[in-house]
Each structure stands twice: as C-alpha cells, then as structure tokens.
Amino acid sequence: MIATHDAKGTRMAAARVGIGGPVGSGKTALVERLIPSLLARGIDLAVITNDLVTAEDAERIRRSGLIDPARVSAVEAGACPHTVIREDPSLNIEAADDLERRFPGVELILIESGGDNLASTFSRDLTDFWMFVIDVGGGDDIPRKRGPGVVRCDLLVINKTDLAPHVGVELAPMLAQALDVRDGRPVLLTNCRKGEGIDAVVSALERDVLFRA
Amino acid sequence: MLRLHGIVGHRDDPEVQSRLHHVEHHGGIEFLFVPPHEAGRKRFRLATDKGTDCAVSLERDEVLTDGALLFLAHGRAVIARFGEQAVWRLRPRDASAALGLGWHAGNLHWRVRFEGDVLVVLLDGPTDEYRARIAHLLAANLLEEITDV
Numbered sequence: 001m002i003a004t005h006d007a008k009g010t011r012m013a014a015a016r017v018g019i020g021g022p023v024g025s026g027k028t029a030l031v032e033r034l035i036p037s038l039l040a041r042g043i044d045l046a047v048i049t050n051d052l053v054t055a056e057d058a059e060r061i062r063r064s065g066l067i068d069p070a071r072v073s074a075v076e077a078g079a080c081p082h083t084v085i086r087e088d089p090s091l092n093i094e095a096a097d098d099l100e101r102r103f104p105g106v107e108l109i110l111i112e113s114g115g116d117n118l119a120s121t122f123s124r125d126l127t128d129f130w131m132f133v134i135d136v137g138g139g140d141d142i143p144r145k146r147g148p149g150v151v152r153c154d155l156l157v158i159n160k161t162d163l164a165p166h167v168g169v170e171l172a173p174m175l176a177q178a179l180d181v182r183d184g185r186p187v188l189l190t191n192c193r194k195g196e197g198i199d200a201v202v203s204a205l206e207r208d209v210l211f212r213a
Numbered sequence: 214m215l216r217l218h219g220i221v222g223h224r225d226d227p228e229v230q231s232r233l234h235h236v237e238h239h240g241g242i243e244f245l246f247v248p249p250h251e252a253g254r255k256r257f258r259l260a261t262d263k264g265t266d267c268a269v270s271l272e273r274d275e276v277l278t279d280g281a282l283l284f285l286a287h288g289r290a291v292i293a294r295f296g297e298q299a300v301w302r303l304r305p306r307d308a309s310a311a312l313g314l315g316w317h318a319g320n321l322h323w324r325v326r327f328e329g330d331v332l333v334v335l336l337d338g339p340t341d342e343y344r345a346r347i348a349h350l351l352a353a354n355l356l357e358e359i360t361d362v
Contacts, residue, residue: 012270
C-alpha cells in the first residue's frame with residue numbers, strides 16, 4: 001500500500017480520476033481492465049459510474065466479480081452525464097465522499113462518465129486527473145476535430161486498436177495527430193478486449209496521481 | 214521526488230517571512246510555477262525552478278493561491294507561484310448581441326466571469342482559437358473587444 005497519511009498522521013484524501021469519452025468507446029471495458037491491474041499493484045480502489053437514467057454500468061461492474069460490489073457507486077444524472085461531472089459535480093463529489101467514509105483506506109476512486117461526445121470534460125473540483133477514451137472505430141479523424149475532451153484531458157486513450165485494419169484506420173498517423181493536437185501531452189493505445197496497453201495506463205496513474213514513482 | 218501534502222502557510226505570513234528570510238540567504242527557496250488554468254488541481258506533479266520534482270496533494274477544502282508555502286524545513290522552502298490568468302473581455306453591442314454571445318459561450322463551455330455589461334472569458338488557450346468560434350459575431354461588429362483593461 002502507498003502512504004495514505006502525511007508526516008503529521010493526517011489522512012490524505014483518495015485521488016479521484018475521471019474517465020470520460022463518447023458512448024461505446026470502451027470506458028467501462030477500461031475500468032474492468034484497470035480494476036484487477038490496480039488491485040494487483042496493491043492499490044485500494046473504488047468506482048463511481050455515471051449513467052443517464054439507469055445504473056447499467058455500475059451493475060455491470062458489480063456483477064463482474066472484479067471488486068466488492070459495495071465499492072461501486074452509481075450516479076444517475078437524469079440528464080446528459082456531462083452535467084454532473086462539469087457544471088454541477090456535487091452528486092459525484094458526495095458519492096466520492098461517501099465511498100471515502102465507508103472505506104477509510106481507499107486510495108483511488110475511478111469516476112466513469114460518458115456524455116457530450118467530444119466536448120465532455122471534468123470539473124477540477126471533482127477530479128485530480130482525467131482520461132478521455134476514444135476508439136479507432138469512431139474514425140481516425142477524431143483527434144483532428146480537436147474536441148475539448150481530446151485536447152484538454154490529462155491522458156488520451158485510443159482504444160480498440162485491434163479494429164484498426166477492419167475500419168481502414170492507420171494507427172501511426174492517428175497517434176501522431178493526437179500527439180500534435182495535444183502539444184505532445186500523453187496519448188496511450190489500448191485494446192481493452194485483450195488487455196493490451198493497460199499496464200501503461202496503470203503506470204501513468206501510479207506516477208502522476210498516486211506519486212509512487 | 215519531493216512529496217508535499219497540504220499548504221503550510223503563505224509567504225506573506227509574518228512568521229513565515231522571517232523564516233523565509235533565513236532560507237533565502239542560503240539560496241534554499243524554490244518556486245513552483247503553476248499555470249493559472251491548472252490552479253484548481255488538488256493533486257499534481259510539477260518541477261520547481263531548480264528542477265526538484267514535486268508531487269503535491271491538497272486537502273479537498275484547500276485552495277492553492279499565489280504565494281502558498283508548500284514546504285519549509287531544513288533550510289529549504291517551496292513556494293507556489295501563478296502566472297497571471299489570461300482573459301478576453303467582450304462587450305456586446307446590444308441585448309440581442311449579448312444573448313448570442315452568451316449562447317455561444319455556454320455552448321462552447323468557456324470559463325467566464327461577468328463584469329457589468331462585459332463578458333470576461335478566462336482563456337485556456339490562444340485567443341485566436343476562441344476568436345474563430347465567434348468570428349461571425351465579431352465580423353458583424355456585434356462585439357467590442359476590450360484590450361485596455
């Protein structure tokens with residue numbers, strides 16, 4: 001376990017990491033791959049999912065057997081989920097606070113939310129770091145469109161790399177364009193179906209959010 | 214990596230000032246220059262002007278301010294400094310222009326403040342990228358760009 005208390009013995013709040021992106025890009029699949037990888041590295045974890053009017057994603061993760069179902073909370077936005085991760089994140093803040101109260105040792109809370117297509121962003125009041133997930137099936141022109149989610153996130157994840165040859169996408173130029181629109185800030189490639197690239201995402205979280213390295 | 218948690222004071226605190234004075238004589242003050250649009254973060258990793266890799270976390274109710282003292286011990290101090298937030302001030306010509314500008318600013322998720330009849334856009338990137346989004350309003354002289362404030 002990493003230190004969760006400072007030198008004076010004060011407990012440090014859990015890091016809060018947002019995972020956003022268009023519907024179908026693989027956000028929940030990424031969470032399902034991250035959970036075992038993070039747990040294997042000894043990270044005490046909880047998850048919040050945001051859905052429109054259901055708890056579909058939360059139920060999927062609770063049933064996965066990957067994590068104690070009590071550590072998975074659902075926020076039902078009642079509107080496009082971007083409203084509760086940016087404009088008024090109070091529902092998510094309360095859900096995260098509640099998880100920290102119920103699991104005092106929790107070090108990392110993943111907050112998944114779709115919504116608002118390429119313009120979705122997370123409030124700094126809610127998250128310490130946020131990832132944006134796109135996929136090659138959406139087209140290799142997605143980075144060039146310079147959506148705020150693509151440009152402003154702390155880490156851009158391009159998922160479903162295995163589909164590239166089937167949808168006429170060349171990964172190398174897509175990656176180069178993503179790095180270009182982000183002025184060289186991090187971009188990682190994943191294939192969540194097979195777990196490829198997940199270790200790099202976990203390492204980025206360990207370095208930039210959990211300060212392990 | 215220097216792990217820092219919480220704000221321990223402010224460079225203007227009288228008690229801190231006397232200690233900083235001593236540290237300054239030994240060349241022990243390091244500045245952590247935080248970009249204004251990143252100031253809301255509660256957790257970040259950034260190098261000081263002397264190259265020290267700092268991993269900073271704050272309590273959820275703590276707000277990082279210019280001059281916040283993050284570390285002071287052993288003849289060494291780390292102080293947060295902000296650059297000035299870049300802004301773009303726009304005065305709509307009339308109510309109709311104001312409605313149009315407000316609609317676009319909201320739809321584009323710009324960070325804004327209101328100063329009377331002026332909309333102040335807090336810039337996270339080059340002004341030209343913002344200007345391009347409302348070029349039609351500017352071309353129609355519906356907005357006055359205020360540069361002398």
